[in-house]
Amino acid sequence: MLIIILPIGVMIFGSISTSGFEKTTAKVTAVEYDPTYIPSDDDTSDKYSVTLAYSVNGTAYTTDIQANMNDYNVGQEVQIKYDPANPNSISIGEMSLPIMIAVGAVAFIIGAIIIIKGLRM
Numbered sequence: 001m002l003i004i005i006l007p008i009g010v011m012i013f014g015s016i017s018t019s020g021f022e023k024t025t026a027k028v029t030a031v032e033y034d035p036t037y038i039p040s041d042d043d044t045s046d047k048y049s050v051t052l053a054y055s056v057n058g059t060a061y062t063t064d065i066q067a068n069m070n071d072y073n074v075g076q077e078v079q080i081k082y083d084p085a086n087p088n089s090i091s092i093g094e095m096s097l098p099i100m101i102a103v104g105a106v107a108f109i110i111g112a113i114i115i116i117k118g119l120r121m
Contacts, residue, residue, distance in 0.1 A: 022084050026053060028077075029052070029062070052078060
């Protein structure tokens, strides 16, 4: 049951938490190795601090995000969403609606198969 509910809950939370956000374009201004990152067993890749610069209503903002180096290059433009009430609060790389629907459908099918197999035993 959790296999069905969890992905749907994550998708709904992601949509709600950025529902009032506005879209803009940010520019990657720096990509630096993050020596403080400690890899886990699941993720052994190096992490980098990526600085993004963007403007909202004529005011310039910068923010740092964590990423894999091969994800961003200096000078690259990136679509972000920001909170109009707090432009320092951004969202980047969210899933599109078709991807969210596909993930939810796959999770539902897997959950249904597991439940049906469990009932047959």
